[in-house]
Amino acid sequence: DVKVTQSSRYLVKRTGEKVFLECVQDMDHENMFWYRQDPGLGLRLIYFSYDVKMKEKGDIPEGYSVSREKKERFSLILESASTNQTSMYLCASSSRQGEAKNIQYFGAGTRLSVL
Amino acid sequence: AQSVTQPDIHITVSEGASLELRCNYSYGATPYLFWYVQSPGQGLQLLLKYFSGDTLVQGIKGFEAEFKRSQSSFNLRKPSVHWSDAAEYFCAVGGGAGSYQLTFGKGTKLSVIP
Numbered sequence: 001d002v003k004v005t006q007s008s009r010y011l012v013k014r015t016g017e018k019v020f021l022e023c024v025q026d027m028d029h030e031n032m033f034w035y036r037q038d039p040g041l042g043l044r045l046i047y048f049s050y051d052v053k054m055k056e057k058g059d060i061p062e063g064y065s066v067s068r069e070k071k072e073r074f075s076l077i078l079e080s081a082s083t084n085q086t087s088m089y090l091c092a093s094s095s096r097q098g099e100a101k102n103i104q105y106f107g108a109g110t111r112l113s114v115l
Numbered sequence: 116a117q118s119v120t121q122p123d124i125h126i127t128v129s130e131g132a133s134l135e136l137r138c139n140y141s142y143g144a145t146p147y148l149f150w151y152v153q154s155p156g157q158g159l160q161l162l163l164k165y166f167s168g169d170t171l172v173q174g175i176k177g178f179e180a181e182f183k184r185s186q187s188s189f190n191l192r193k194p195s196v197h198w199s200d201a202a203e204y205f206c207a208v209g210g211g212a213g214s215y216q217l218t219f220g221k222g223t224k225l226s227v228i229p
Contacts, residue, residue, distance in 0.1 A: 004158070031215050040124075042205065042221035043159075050215060058216075090158055094215065102147045102166075102209040104217055106158035 003027070004107035006091050012113045019078040021110050023091030030096040032074035033104065034058075034066060037088040049074055050096065081114045088112075117142045119208050121220035128196050129228045136191040136223050138206035147209040148189040149217065150180055154202045162204075165189065176200070201227040 007022035025032065033048040035058075045058030047066040055066050063085060067075045074093075078085055088111050092104040118141045128134055140146055147166050151159040163174025170182040180191045189206060203224045207217040 033216075040221060043219040045216060048215065092159075096215070101215060102217065103149075103161060103164060104159075106151075106160070108158045109156070111156075 004091055004093055004105050006089075006107040006110050008110050009108060010111050010113075012115065013078075013081050014115055015082060017078075017081050017114075019081045019112065019114075021076040021078075021089055021091075021112070023074045023076070023093075023107055024072050025074075025093040025105070026072065027093065027095070027105070028071065029093035029105075030071070031094045031101065031104075032068065033092040033094075034064075034074065034076045035090040035092065036060065037090055037109070043090065046076065081112075083114050086112060086114045117146070117208050117218045119206050119218055119220035121204075121206055121223050123223045124221070125224045125226065127226040127228060130198050131195050134191075134193045134196045134200070134225070136204050136206075136225070138189045138191065138220060139187050140189060140206070140208045141187065142208050148180075148182060149207040149209070150174065150178070150189075150191050151205045151207060151219075152176075152202050153205065153222075159205060162191070196225075196227055198227045198229060201225055 004025045034046040035043040044060050049055045049068040065077045090109045091107040094104045120139045149164045150162040153159045165172050165182045203222045205222045206220040209217040
């Protein structure tokens, strides 16, 4: 089974802090994604990465950056956290092989509160 | 641009009743379609997918979905709902070659009355 692990289930941070959300997958997937989930808005893509050191902006990249130094790890960085970044953050991964590239596997999520 | 509409924000059904969750999509080519389920406080789990072939697809937990190209729909069904099915359900559409991204609907929350 694919396992996508997010390092924290819950985080509480102060406004202005630099925040790191970590995600690790164990299936050698090429693609990794960061989403933000808010009530009534569904999932919105922040960034995705299709290879080590490669990244592309999603729908809502403002205020976020990402890092992918190793294939299995994809980090989301909030350079200066703000209260409007309080949300549930979901990491996902997928293979780039054939039709399987469209099947995304999700971690359990990190619920971030910025005070 | 691709999009997904889930018209029902919240549905309540009695345990043992049948269920149908609606999903309409907009996509320029043959879509890849998915249903995911999210239990409270958890990530998303894949229920089923449609890539091609038979338009009625079976998934886990007794769910099925039917792809209707003429109606741009991919509705999720279950003949008899269990209390453990209470969760939020997301429909998603993805592209073919060269596209890695999925576009998700805003979700339908299912409540089950004992």
